Amino acid sequence: MSDTQTIAPPFDIEVLRNEFPNISDTAASGRPIVYLDTAATAHKPLQVINRISEFYSKQNSNVHRGVHTLSAQATAYYEESRKEVQSFLHAESADEIVFTKGTTESVNLVAYTWGERNVGAGDEILLTEMEHHANIVPWQMLCERKSATIKIIPVLDNGELDMDAIDSLISEKTKIVAVTHVSNTLGTINDIATICDKARRHGIVSFVDGAQAVMHLEVDVQKIGCDFYAFSAHKLYGPTGVGILYGRKALLESMPPFMGGGAMIDTVTFQKTTYANAPGRFEAGTPNIAGIIGMAEAIRWFRKIDVNQLAAYEANCTSILLDTLRSIDNITVLGAAEHRIGIATFVADGAHAHDIGILLDEQGIAVRTGHHCTMPLLQRFGVQQTVRASLGAYSNQADVEAFGNALQKSLRMLQ
Amino acid sequence: MSDTQTIAPPFDIEVLRNEFPNISDTAASGRPIVYLDTAATAHKPLQVINRISEFYSKQNSNVHRGVHTLSAQATAYYEESRKEVQSFLHAESADEIVFTKGTTESVNLVAYTWGERNVGAGDEILLTEMEHHANIVPWQMLCERKSATIKIIPVLDNGELDMDAIDSLISEKTKIVAVTHVSNTLGTINDIATICDKARRHGIVSFVDGAQAVMHLEVDVQKIGCDFYAFSAHKLYGPTGVGILYGRKALLESMPPFMGGGAMIDTVTFQKTTYANAPGRFEAGTPNIAGIIGMAEAIRWFRKIDVNQLAAYEANCTSILLDTLRSIDNITVLGAAEHRIGIATFVADGAHAHDIGILLDEQGIAVRTGHHCTMPLLQRFGVQQTVRASLGAYSNQADVEAFGNALQKSLRMLQ
Amino acid sequence: MSNQRVIDQLQLDLESLPDWEDRYAYIISLADRLAPFPEKYRTDTFLVKGCQSRVWLHAEINSGLVTMDADSEALIVKGLVGMLMMIFNNRTPEEILQTTDGFIEVLGLSKHLSQNRSSGLASMIKQIKLFAIAFMAQHA
Amino acid sequence: MSNQRVIDQLQLDLESLPDWEDRYAYIISLADRLAPFPEKYRTDTFLVKGCQSRVWLHAEINSGLVTMDADSEALIVKGLVGMLMMIFNNRTPEEILQTTDGFIEVLGLSKHLSQNRSSGLASMIKQIKLFAIAFMAQHA
Ligand SMILES: Cc1ncc(COP(=O)(O)O)c(C=O)c1O
Numbered sequence A, B: 001m002s003d004t005q006t007i008a009p010p011f012d013i014e015v016l017r018n019e020f021p022n023i024s025d026t027a028a029s030g031r032p033i034v035y036l037d038t039a040a041t042a043h044k045p046l047q048v049i050n051r052i053s054e055f056y057s058k059q060n061s062n063v064h065r066g067v068h069t070l071s072a073q074a075t076a077y078y079e080e081s082r083k084e085v086q087s088f089l090h091a092e093s094a095d096e097i098v099f100t101k102g103t104t105e106s107v108n109l110v111a112y113t114w115g116e117r118n119v120g121a122g123d124e125i126l127l128t129e130m131e132h133h134a135n136i137v138p139w140q141m142l143c144e145r146k147s148a149t150i151k152i153i154p155v156l157d158n159g160e161l162d163m164d165a166i167d168s169l170i171s172e173k174t175k176i177v178a179v180t181h182v183s184n185t186l187g188t189i190n191d192i193a194t195i196c197d198k199a200r201r202h203g204i205v206s207f208v209d210g211a212q213a214v215m216h217l218e219v220d221v222q223k224i225g226c227d228f229y230a231f232s233a234h235k236l237y238g239p240t241g242v243g244i245l246y247g248r249k250a251l252l253e254s255m256p257p258f259m260g261g262g263a264m265i266d267t268v269t270f271q272k273t274t275y276a277n278a279p280g281r282f283e284a285g286t287p288n289i290a291g292i293i294g295m296a297e298a299i300r301w302f303r304k305i306d307v308n309q310l311a312a313y314e315a316n317c318t319s320i321l322l323d324t325l326r327s328i329d330n331i332t333v334l335g336a337a338e339h340r341i342g343i344a345t346f347v348a349d350g351a352h353a354h355d356i357g358i359l360l361d362e363q364g365i366a367v368r369t370g371h372h373c374t375m376p377l378l379q380r381f382g383v384q385q386t387v388r389a390s391l392g393a394y395s396n397q398a399d400v401e402a403f404g405n406a407l408q409k410s411l412r413m414l415q
Numbered sequence C, D: 001m002s003n004q005r006v007i008d009q010l011q012l013d014l015e016s017l018p019d020w021e022d023r024y025a026y027i028i029s030l031a032d033r034l035a036p037f038p039e040k041y042r043t044d045t046f047l048v049k050g051c052q053s054r055v056w057l058h059a060e061i062n063s064g065l066v067t068m069d070a071d072s073e074a075l076i077v078k079g080l081v082g083m084l085m086m087i088f089n090n091r092t093p094e095e096i097l098q099t100t101d102g103f104i105e106v107l108g109l110s111k112h113l114s115q116n117r118s119s120g121l122a123s124m125i126k127q128i129k130l131f132a133i134a135f136m137a138q139h140a
């Protein structure tokens, strides 16, 4: 909320690392693990972990306007969490914030509800070649139900979107443009404001997948001009099982419900059921109360950091990471976008990603290997299995150096 | 799992209450709250709260066969949780257990996938008059999409199902029977084995809503003979944001996916996507990892208690509760089923449920008031607003007595 | 009595009652002060949203004053509605809008009148203020 | 060499290597012991499911022995596949089925061969045993 304090500069990485038990507490695992898998899920600061325990031990109750004190209090925390997200995304109203179980559900919700009503035979959905499967498969399933088709904004060799191609890809049949804010494989930050602006000028709805963006950039949905924006709490230093769907109020109100059940209804009879207004209409059943309260705490924690200082700090770590990789023979990093976050995905000539991952793990370095749920993107770059190192706010230069050394040793062993 | 220890008799309520910080820790809220809202959500034992904290502080990682140790470990916990649920429900295979975000999502999943493929125009879905909205609205939405209709098994005055009516309600058009195992408003335990048997003999699929059953009864899906069974972790002394859908393997395998995204696919191209086998096919995106691990811990905690002793203990509390209510003038308890669990829903002549709830809260008694997401059932009993007191394993005679006294005082004040 | 004087008086009355039981008896007694609710308004149109017990509210403007009828099927809620009517009924739109929500705290009623509570009376206050704004716009 | 003797020998070899690097070098060296994989089997039909790097496995029965060809595109995985072939290839179905998964622990390979690991070699072992069962049924 607006009373969030900003921790005074300078950004102190050691203070920050100490807030993460997974990083500071080497006793936990025997040896510290250099965690370069933050793009898959971020570690959680103690403030978030404690908030969840506190809720379960002292405040536990179901929500939705129960008459008793515990329930009213839980409902208050729940609705304050919605306001926290509203303020975080700079949305106009808290009613534009829907709680889901993750980015994946957020995309599916829109594809099932907005899509069901607005996409018909012959219509087109515009995606990019760098989308995560979460922002591909729900649209494919919609297209299959509706006999619509998918069009693709290509990715250039440097890992940026081919912005020039967009105009010619938009047609009268285009109903929605769904684009990732930041690529989870290339780290590229896309110019989504321009894309959303093009969409709006053609009367096309825009959906932005912010799963990899919210923990690195200031996100202002009104400045971006998108109709929908989605992210997951677990990548934003928060708990698992919680996601956000932001939707412009008029759009949300126009959409039919997704799941049916308690709390999303107004009245129920076997003859006719009427539904609650948004966002309630999209939140059937008992929500992930503790998770949602924990996510709000994660946002409060995150907003204590000055996002510009964080970005500068992360940019520095990222260039050390990229320089390290470029200095190693036979390594090819996918993409070289100018605007990027701390993700580096690479292949090594003559060494399989899986082997590299195994040997890095043996040296206490956690990276992700595989397709990172972006098979079409890897196909575009002509590779199948890759290694991805990704940074978080708590990553430091020592992590990157340890990774560089371990990687060189691994490559030697695989020669 | 099979090595679960059973705490030796006798069932010691004081030991058990001490495991629940919300109940034992009066310092938390200033004064102890008599919590009679367990049917809405149960309090959590310390063992569960600590397991979640431990995961977040020492073991945090995304799942799905990551190459690094943390990820492999998290995946192992995740899959062990599935086995824990399999064993808890006596399912034949762990592949029959799908993780959802709650009972509500479990019902919707079946309505969207199995329903989409198997229900057509003119077909019938058989529900009961006592269903929770979660087991009504998804089927209504399906019927609307498919021009199918809903048929209702009536509830008798004593709160039991009219079992005699079932045969005449089943027709050649009946595709699925969806019945609650235990009524969240009446407490009635339904004879679902008989209903599922009738269904099976007519080649009709059966769905059981076990949200109010798993914490009170031994549930054996093979003995019950149901095709689907659903419940929520948060009512079983576990975390919010986790549910279970059990489905017979052949049925699950025959169903199309529900949500699209990562982890539910086999291969993705823009031309064609192929899906993983069940249960993975139904678990798109990053799951509620900490919640699922916490739920498995809740089941382990629960299974240390001998379920027969628990049932006997709860039955005793329940009859004290019912006797207390029946001894008060002008109180009418809904239903009087012979087989029931610790739920009592009532109205008072001349006093509105909401007023009663407010005054009980003032005296430190937490009950739920309203329609309990069973509007059609309340309509059948000719009431609109009711008070519900519901018991958990930790409820004791003193709770019930405090409730009885506070209720009488409240009624005096409202005269 | 001016709006503020009503609030002061209510505060005095409530504070003179140390027992919670007596405070509730007092609130309930305020239900009797409500004028009988015209049956023609007892329809869904005039229902206040978000309240567990049904609350009805009808408002019109008469010679510059906002005149309201209100009712609830629950007794305590009806008493609270009675209190809101003492504060807001037959006031000018300006007076209504000048009454900040501070009185909720002052009267020790946040448990009943704040958001997220089942009584839903927060939405009633909001609706009264929306009426006032509408009437002002209408007559501007 | 009997099945058990192979396992004993592997255990001796691995335990003589105190360094993790040397153990991996040893595992990788076993990749060379694999017979070249027949290209006609390098198809999706013969892919082992659940492995991050692709692993192929083809099996047939020859004079009562289960004869297998196997390959992987990753080096360490291929070494592990080589090890599995030393243990399981050219054995009778009975011998294969008698080999319990205990050897995984004994060789210190649970990190690679147990379930939930990205190598997916647990499913390979499972598949080899399914082949054995099928061949036994066929010849029963
Ligand atoms: C019988 C019954 N079915 C379904 C539900 C819905 O469960 P959830 O809200 O956890 O999805 C509940 C709980 O409210 C219930 O009592």
Ligand SMILES: Cc1ncc(COP(=O)(O)O)c(C=O)c1O
Pocket: A039, A040, A102, A103, A104, A105, A132, A134, A135, A180, A182, A183, A184, A209, A211, A212, A232, A373, B262, B285, B286, B287
């Ligand atoms: C860009 C992007 N979109 C969507 C997702 C899916 O998020 P979740 O798995 O939390 O639903 C991810 C994370 O894996 C991602 O990186």
